[in-house]
Amino acid sequence: MSSPDLVVFHARITPCAEEETRMGRIEELATIEDGALVVRSGKVVRVGESERVLSETTLGPDTRLLDAEGRALIPGFLDPHSHALHAGRRIPEMQLRQEGKGYLEILQAGGGIQETVRATTAADDAAVVRDTRRRIGQAVACGTTTVEVKTGYGLTPEREMRLLRLLAQVRRRAPITILRTFLGLHAWPLGTEDRPVHIAEMNALLSDVAAKDLAEMVDVFCEEGVFSPAETLSHLAAARAAGLAIRLHADELRPSGGAELAAEIGARSADHLLAATDEGLRAMAEAGVVGVNLPGTAFFLHEHPLQAERQRAVGLRAALATDQNPGSSPTFSMPMVLSLAMHMAGFRPAEALLAATRNAASALGLEGTHGQLAEGFAADFLLLDDSDYRVLFYAFGMNPVAQVFAAGRSIAHDGRLTEEMRQWMDS
Numbered sequence: 107m108s109s110p111d112l113v114v115f116h117a118r119i120t121p122c123a124e125e126e127t128r129m130g131r132i133e134e135l136a137t138i139e140d141g142a143l144v145v146r147s148g149k150v151v152r153v154g155e156s157e158r159v160l161s162e163t164t165l166g167p168d169t170r171l172l173d174a175e176g177r178a179l180i181p182g183f184l185d186p187h188s189h190a191l192h193a194g195r196r197i198p199e200m201q202l203r204q205e206g207k208g209y210l211e212i213l214q215a216g217g218g219i220q221e222t223v224r225a226t227t228a229a230d231d232a233a234v235v236r237d238t239r240r241r242i243g244q245a246v247a248c249g250t251t252t253v254e255v256k257t258g259y260g261l262t263p264e265r266e267m268r269l270l271r272l273l274a275q276v277r278r279r280a281p282i283t284i285l286r287t288f289l290g291l292h293a294w295p296l297g298t299e300d301r302p303v304h305i306a307e308m309n310a311l312l313s314d315v316a317a318k319d320l321a322e323m324v325d326v327f328c329e330e331g332v333f334s335p336a337e338t339l340s341h342l343a344a345a346r347a348a349g350l351a352i353r354l355h356a357d358e359l360r361p362s363g364g365a366e367l368a369a370e371i372g373a374r375s376a377d378h379l380l381a382a383t384d385e386g387l388r389a390m391a392e393a394g395v396v397g398v399n400l401p402g403t404a405f406f407l408h409e410h411p412l413q414a415e416r417q418r419a420v421g422l423r424a425a426l427a428t429d430q431n432p433g434s435s436p437t438f439s440m441p442m443v444l445s446l447a448m449h450m451a452g453f454r455p456a457e458a459l460l461a462a463t464r465n466a467a468s469a470l471g472l473e474g475t476h477g478q479l480a481e482g483f484a485a486d487f488l489l490l491d492d493s494d495y496r497v498l499f500y501a502f503g504m505n506p507v508a509q510v511f512a513a514g515r516s517i518a519h520d521g522r523l524t525e526e527m528r529q530w531m532d533s
């Protein structure tokens with residue numbers, strides 16, 4: 107067996123390898139007080155007590171040894187819901203909302219998502235790719251090592267296919283894991299009249315999307331006034347027939363039957379859920395659908411986030427994500443999302459950390475390879491600037507992530523990206 111590439115020792119390791127990850131069943135996470143992590147070829151090959159691991163591991167001339175000096179070591183965050191692929195920002199809209207305009211009202215008047223569609227359509231390809239990579243760089247600096255990115259600021263078949271091509275460019279040679287979701291049904295395209303024709307055209311794209319390996323997942327904004335459960339079902343059935351995984355934006359603003367639909371069709375996740383009914387959440391839990399909580403969006407839209415207690419009551423598998431987007435959640439900070447989950451939604455630290463690692467991996471279909479520190483899993487991990495991982499919840503609005511490793515390579519240190527990350531962002 108060849109020698110390891112990296113051994114991190116004297117770390118307080120929380121591997122997040124628990125079997126049970128449903129809300130209501132998690133109190134504390136197992137922690138190795140003086141732990142070591144051994145990495146070879148981008149994967150974890152061993153996790154255990156420092157003394158034992160160091161005495162039993164044969165180091166090679168090129169093995170890097172890193173003394174963590176007692177700092178907390180946890181899996182890298184997986185952010186399973188973002189809209190990072192876009193151009194422009196929407197700062198004035200933030201103030202319109204502050205002055206009393208509703209999110210749907212702004213959208214229906216041609217603002218909101220439509221404004222970002224115009225900006226993204228007008229921007230050159232290179233600018234969209236560069237801006238998206240820069241945003242992902244911000245996510246990495248805050249500890250994200252896997253991110254999902256959706257299309258959805260094209261809305262017509264041609265423009266959505268362009269966004270998929272740009273997403274392929276964004277992902278090229280990326281130092282972290284990037285998963286792609288087709289969200290053609292994100293909002294209604296202005297100038298298009300016939301609903302059934304439009305849905306049929308979008309459905310028809312999906313076999314090509316799968317055949318050309320342009321996305322792993324398909325998502326729909328299922329919401330009263332956006333896409334109905336019937337339209338959502340038609341699109342997701344086409345996605346499944348094409349071999350793509352399915353998920354949906356469900357019950358964000360009003361109870362629209364999205365959670366129930368997600369359970370019925372066995373979606374991988376249903377996301378938002380602020381207005382989901384208890385029956386809908388229960389049906390999701392029973393069907394094994396992950397509930398992706400987006401408390402940053404609730405915070406920014408001045409809504410109440412989905413409460414942890416409601417998810418515990420039904421034993422839902424909860425994940426956390428940023429929902430990074432220019433209108434309702436312009437952050438890529440998972441530590442901020444974790445703080446909001448605890449202080450605004452009542453998550454326990456252990457529940458929130460599993461939601462940002464293990465359960466986020468499940469929402470992305472990566473539960474066998476990412477999201478925990480165990481033998482054979484990706485060596486994606488973080489060293490925090492404290493021995494207690496709960497510093498993530500305590501130092502809200504700050505970045506307590508001291509060092510970020512993806513596939514065993516250091517990609518950010520003290521909030522600054524390494525040369526490898528910077529080169530990728532600028533290339």
Ligand SMILES: [Zn+2]
Nearest residue numbers: 187189355429
């Ligand atoms: Zn979203």
